[in-house]
Amino acid sequence: MKKIILVSLLSVALMSVVDGFINPEYGIKSMIKIVLFLMVPLISAKFGATQNMEALLKPAGKKELAISFGLGGTVYLVIIGVYMFLSPYIDLQGIKLALKEDLGVTRENFILVALYISFINSLLEEFFFRGYLFLGLLKITARLKAYTISALFFAIYHVAIIGSWFSPLIFVLAMTGLFVGGVIFNFLNEKNRNIINSWVVHMMANLAINTVGLIMFDFL
Template identity: 45%
Template sequence: MRTVEIAVENKSTKIRRVLFIILVCCVIMGIVDAVIRPGYAIKSIIKIFLFLGCPLIYSGYDKEIYLKQLFSIHKNSLIKPLLLGVGVFLVILAAYFFLKNILDFSKITSSLESNVGVSKDNFVSVSLYISFINSMLEEFFFRGFAFLSLKRYTSRFFSYSISSIAFALYHVSMMIGWFSIATLLLIIIGLIVGGIIFNFLNERNKNIYSSWMVHMFANFAINTVGFILFGLI
């Protein structure tokens, strides 16, 4: 009986530790995005340390957090995510062209320039980083660490919820001033739903490549909108 109690206590401790890391990393990154607002290169370095470094450091302490398996590739499992990614790309572009005369997107470029340091001059390099590296960082942290690792210790519903909500709320800090409150709430709901879909893809394939592919294509579409707004295409 005592052994069972110790096991439950250890499990609860590990859940609290993982949740603490998720919370601290998201809060710090949110403060960096919304308050400190350093140059994009500095912000990227901080994000790499928080979203990649912190989980790796903790996995060295907790051997049950085995992150290497998140990068195992199953070729047959990439076809559906690829098709889904292309579909997401087309849907996002179609939504932009449908809504551009309804919603005001003019604040986005000015906010990017003043708050993030992203301008017409560096948007190409930034868009490449966002599409390939930033998307992988977020998938590793939110889907790999915050979902698949947390799922080892807690319920499926809880791990789905924490990962998806953390993913959505994290993005709020970088979108402050871009949209009205109502539009921002819709975006948050969309991000939560997107996080749930990403979790489902990774849960089936037990790696982060499936969600990364869809996330990457979503970023392709968002960056295409950015090119349009900056007048680059």
């Protein structure tokens, strides 16, 4: 248990430094994330972690996939609805400026970045937070502890990314949503011990956020 938590804590801390202080351009940041969220867990698992990392990507059943896509569609609509409700309080121009200055994300490259975030970045995060951390802890510690630690790490990881985007109230709401989302993702994976179901929902959530991005960059 200590090894999984320590490796996860160090990876999240290092990624937070990259996101919050170093701010490399998005391609470099993505390569660092692949190392910390994919290569490090694979190496850790090879030298003593309890989970079978290859099994995390085994195909989900048709029923489970249908439920995941249904839930994912609901999440998409909820996020878009929340955005529409809170849009008067969200500074899209400020977010757009922060993306350009911190990550080099502009209207010209946003579509490529959005596709990466929706499909690849979501898979990396599911592999790390749900596959390595949650399912690994679930085998060696209490269920509530596994749920809480993994969801908390998932929320904390996003602090460095979105901490400067919103007002304090909206930020707290976002962090609460991320924690609850982490719990839901864990629940989707607990039965089958893979990450496919949560990846589908996470992907749909990212697609919703990127839909807001399309509005922000005047594509819609």
